[in-house]
Amino acid sequence: MQLEFNLTNLGHLLEMTPQSDFLRKMIISLELPTYNKLSSEVLAISQDLLGKLNKCQKHAVLQALATQHYLLIKGMPGTGKTETSVSLVELLVRLGQSVLVTSHTHSAVDNILRRLPSNIDILRLGSISKVHPDVKQYSEQNLVYSSPEELESKLNRKRVSA
Numbered sequence: 135m136q137l138e139f140n141l142t143n144l145g146h147l148l149e150m151t152p153q154s155d156f157l158r159k160m161i162i163s164l165e166l167p168t169y170n171k172l173s174s175e176v177l178a179i180s181q182d183l184l185g186k187l188n189k190c191q192k193h194a195v196l197q198a199l200a201t202q203h204y205l206l207i208k209g210m211p212g213t214g215k216t217e218t219s220v221s222l223v224e225l226l227v228r229l230g231q232s233v234l235v236t237s238h239t240h241s242a243v244d245n246i247l248r249r250l251p252s253n254i255d256i257l258r259l260g261s262i263s264k265v266h267p268d269v270k271q272y273s274e275q276n277l278v279y280s281s282p283e284e285l286e287s288k289l290n291r292k293r294v295s296a
């Protein structure tokens with residue numbers, strides 16, 4: 135099953151599309167991502183959140199905001215990757231973006247959601263039985279709606295989906 139999945143991804147890399155061309159440059163040619171210059175407005179909005187982070191974490195959040203492609207954040211266990219991700223998600227929401235948080239484990243996703251401020255409108259996708267008790271309140275299975283339009287409007291208000 136895992137092999138099939140990997141081969142499918144490999145197959146996508148061979149396609150003659152702009153998206154596959156971009157992926158080949160990043161994955162095979164190891165082309166480095168490029169970065170935008172962050173505006174003073176964005177830096178001002180970020181100040182209080184960045185103040186809680188150490189130097190490496192601040193740098194990672196700013197690079198993640200500025201990247202035109204991707205950013206890979208690596209670190210030993212317990213070095214503050216989740217904390218960095220939480221600040222980044224919070225900042226992106228402040229900047230008016232909606233954010234998708236995904237991982238290969240439910241617990242990694244929930245670790246981020248549990249540290250986000252409660253005023254952020256969050257949608258937790260997936261089976262409620264796999265979700266941390268603190269996060270169940272955000273489950274899609276708790277959404278109450280009486281029409282497709284109401285559901286659409288509720289979903290559109292979610293700033294973070296995970």
Ligand SMILES: Nc1ncnc2c1ncn2[C@@H]1O[C@H](COP(=O)(O)OP(=O)(O)OP(=O)(O)O)[C@@H](O)[C@H]1O
Pocket residue numbers: 186187188191209210211212213214215216217218
């Ligand atoms: N800048 C910081 N100031 C104070 N405490 C911090 C800071 N960054 C992280 N921590 C604390 O350090 C601990 C480990 O951080 P975190 O969970 O973000 O690490 P991690 O790299 O995601 O760990 P793991 O790889 O095990 O998931 C947490 O208790 C977190 O609150």
